Amino acid sequence: MQVDVHLHSILQRQTPDGLLRRLDVEMPEGSTIQRLIDHLGIEIDPEHLLFALNGRVAHPDQVMADGDEIHIMVPISGG
Amino acid sequence: MKTWRVNAREQTLTQEAVPETWERLGGRGLIARILVDEVNAKCDPLGQENKLIYAPGLLVGHRLSSCDRISIGGKSPLTGGVKESNGGGRTGLQLTHLGIKALIIEDQPAENGTWLLHLSKDDASFVKADNLAGKGVYEVAPILLEEYGKHVAISLIGPGGEMFLTGAGITNIDKDGVPSRICARGGLGAVMGKKGLKAIVIDSSGGEKPPIANSKEFKAAQKVYNKALMEHPQIKVYAEYGTAGMVRMCHGFGGLPTRDFTSGDFEGAEDISGETMREVLLERGGESETTHACMAGCTIQCSNIYADEDGKTIVSPLEYENIGLLGSNLGISDLDAIARLNWALNDMALDTIEIGAALGVAASAGEMEFGDGERALELVEEIRKGTPLGQALGNGAVATGRLLDVERIPAVKGQAMSAYDGRAIKGTGVTYATSPQGADHTCGLTIRAKIDHLDPKVQVENSRTSQIKMAAYDTLGVCAMGSFGFGKVPETIPALLHARYGWEVGEDILMEIGQEVLSLEREFNRMAGFTAADDRMPKWTTEEPLPPHDAVFDVSPEDLDSVFNW
Numbered sequence: 162m163q164v165d166v167h168l169h170s171i172l173q174r175q176t177p178d179g180l181l182r183r184l185d186v187e188m189p190e191g192s193t194i195q196r197l198i199d200h201l202g203i204e205i206d207p208e209h210l211l212f213a214l215n216g217r218v219a220h221p222d223q224v225m226a227d228g229d230e231i232h233i234m235v236p237i238s239g240g
Numbered sequence: 241m242k243t244w245r246v247n248a249r250e251q252t253l254t255q256e257a258v259p260e261t262w263e264r265l266g267g268r269g270l271i272a273r274i275l276v277d278e279v280n281a282k283c284d285p286l287g288q289e290n291k292l293i294y295a296p297g298l299l300v301g302h303r304l305s306s307c308d309r310i311s312i313g314g315k316s317p318l319t320g321g322v323k324e325s326n327g328g329g330r331t332g333l334q335l336t337h338l339g340i341k342a343l344i345i346e347d348q349p350a351e352n353g354t355w356l357l358h359l360s361k362d363d364a365s366f367v368k369a370d371n372l373a374g375k376g377v378y379e380v381a382p383i384l385l386e387e388y389g390k391h392v393a394i395s396l397i398g399p400g401g402e403m404f405l406t407g408a409g410i411t412n413i414d415k416d417g418v419p420s421r422i423c424a425r426g427g428l429g430a431v432m433g434k435k436g437l438k439a440i441v442i443d444s445s446g447g448e449k450p451p452i453a454n455s456k457e458f459k460a461a462q463k464v465y466n467k468a469l470m471e472h473p474q475i476k477v478y479a480e481y482g483t484a485g486m487v488r489m490c491h492g493f494g495g496l497p498t499r500d501f502t503s504g505d506f507e508g509a510e511d512i513s514g515e516t517m518r519e520v521l522l523e524r525g526g527e528s529e530t531t532h533a534c535m536a537g538c539t540i541q542c543s544n545i546y547a548d549e550d551g552k553t554i555v556s557p558l559e560y561e562n563i564g565l566l567g568s569n570l571g572i573s574d575l576d577a578i579a580r581l582n583w584a585l586n587d588m589a590l591d592t593i594e595i596g597a598a599l600g601v602a603a604s605a606g607e608m609e610f611g612d613g614e615r616a617l618e619l620v621e622e623i624r625k626g627t628p629l630g631q632a633l634g635n636g637a638v639a640t641g642r643l644l645d646v647e648r649i650p651a652v653k654g655q656a657m658s659a660y661d662g663r664a665i666k667g668t669g670v671t672y673a674t675s676p677q678g679a680d681h682t683c684g685l686t687i688r689a690k691i692d693h694l695d696p697k698v699q700v701e702n703s704r705t706s707q708i709k710m711a712a713y714d715t716l717g718v719c720a721m722g723s724f725g726f727g728k729v730p731e732t733i734p735a736l737l738h739a740r741y742g743w744e745v746g747e748d749i750l751m752e753i754g755q756e757v758l759s760l761e762r763e764f765n766r767m768a769g770f771t772a773a774d775d776r777m778p779k780w781t782t783e784e785p786l787p788p789h790d791a792v793f794d795v796s797p798e799d800l801d802s803v804f805n806w
Contacts, residue, residue, distance in 0.1 A: 167488065167492065169485065169488055169489060169492075169515075170477045170480065170481045170485045170514065170515060171473075171476050171477055171480065171481075173515065179519075180515070180519070182488075182510075182515055205473050209472075209473045209474075211489075211688065211690065213492040213493055216492065216493055216494045216788060216789055217493075217692055217693070217694060218493075218689075218690055218691060218692055218693060220690070232488070232489070232492035234488075234489050234492070235473050235474060235476075235477050236474070236489065236687070236688040237474055237477050237478060237483065237485050237486060237489070237688070238483075238486075238685050238687075238688060238720050238721065238724075
């Protein structure tokens with residue numbers, strides 16, 4: 162399955178073409194968000210991360226489906 | 241520490257001992273206490289009876305990172321209720337170095353005119369300042385720094401406050417002397433304008449830091465707090481992206497105000513994001529800064545300097561709320577256009593949230609096309625010119641709706657909502673509805689909570705806890721960005737209070753302070769005539785679905801009425 166991953170702020174990926182903040186990721190069916198984090202090599206403790214799966218707050222053990230949109234964030238407060 | 245009472249009619253200063261019931265309060269809490277004790281809640285906020293109060297927070301004075309904020313308050317001419325608005329910069333620090341626990345400005349001048357209040361060691365004097373009348377803050381601040389010395393703190397109003405507009409704030413200069421740290425909300429600039437004051441210059445030369453009961457203990461707690469702050473992952477986000485890092489976050493939850501709060505999904509969100517802003521500033525260079533401190537000693541440095549293509553400063557800082565209300569809320573996806581709007585409003589010392597929401601209402605009424613940055617700037621200049629539409633815009637979203645015959649207004653208790661749509665982030669909607677201050681995210685933002693923001697049943701507790709904590713942090717003088725450091729090491733709060741004041745306080749001190757403050761604020765509002773019916777989101781938010789989730793605000797009135805049951 163493929164998920165639409167949005168990486169926020171310091172989680173963006175450095176590539177030869179610059180920082181990448183959005184990518185399509187192939188994952189095995191039934192993958193959890195935690196598995197995606199491991200796959201992406203994100204080292205920040207999930208306790209300090211916030212996930213929005215299709216616009217709703219999600220937890221690391223939640224299972225994703227094909228075509229899901231997921232935002233991975235280091236949450237902040239406003240300005 | 242003393243209370244300095246200044247009479248704007250007699251132009252006199254009285255220094256008084258601090259009453260016992262005020263001693264354990266500072267900042268926002270002390271303002272609420274003084275309003276309850278001394279101000280007729282039913283008075284005309286722009287009349288003689290209202291008081292303008294400056295109160296540094298309890299931890300202000302020692303350059304503790306993110307803990308030197310100034311609270312300014314009075315009865316709000318915008319909401320008709322209690323008002324406290326806080327900001328960074330130099331003002332809080334220097335007031336404490338003069339030994340000022342609270343500065344209370346009373347009455348109004350007998351004759352029209354413009355004055356400057358100069359505070360120095362054991363002295364306050366009024367200086368005629370007609371030469372500064374009508375000038376923007378960016379012109380006035382350098383004049384005053386030249387005249388009174390680069391080291392002074394300055395708190396001043398712009399043309400907005402001089403025109404007594406209820407969207408006017410009071411600006412403080414930052415550590416670099418730039419007038420950018422605005423206590424924006426609730427129309428306090430108009431209250432200052434009615435006191436005949438263009439500026440307050442604070443020269444703490446010869447003063448000293450407020451006393452510390454046990455400096456060894458203070459330093460030990462400071463070290464633990466600083467370490468928690470520096471090790472927190474958020475600090476890197478704030479330093480590199482500033483609060484603008486919120487754009488994609490709020491958009492990700494479908495709550496980014498778009499085209500006068502008609503959608504939470506803005507097609508230009510990526511273009512106005514903190515990530516894009518950082519790329520633009522790094523590429524432009526020159527005077528651009530992605531990382532900048534507003535207060536001396538701040539280790540977070542969430543501020544920035546936004547420069548144009550030639551590397552010349554347009555505005556500093558460019559923050560999330562401004563991007564939300566002046567950008568997506570107006571359908572504008574051009575950061576340069578947003579920055580120019582921001583500068584123009586800053587120069588008049590107007591609240592960018594209030595005026596941004598008012599411009600959205602004006603756009604819905606056909607006064608501008610959504611997305612037209614040049615037209616938005618023309619409308620902002622109408623405020624400076626004092627045209628009827630300009631006056632309505634300067635008086636905020638509700639006044640603009642009244643002039644243009646629009647009933648659908650994004651405001652609670654007369655104050656415009658911040659850049660989180662309360663239908664998608666319902667806990668923040670609860671805060672908007674019930675905060676004694678009116679709609680204001682700084683009174684209890686909930687977007688970071690790991691709960692379903694769309695579920696109406698789980699929002700009240702979240703908003704309650706957040707409102708209590710924010711009321712307490714605002715009383716301590718702690719910036720919202722510093723609060724996550726204290727969140728990791730909460731034991732440092734009682735430790736710092738014990739070290740500074742010798743108070744024996746328990747681990748629940750934050751909740752105790754916050755509850756006391758909210759109770760005082762609600763008491764003032766009750767005396768002013770507010771009831772439970774005022775603790776509601778506008779009816780249209782309960783009926784009009786917000787894309788992309790088609791969410792309405794559906795937290796029940798019973799649940800809203802339970803927010804302050806503790």
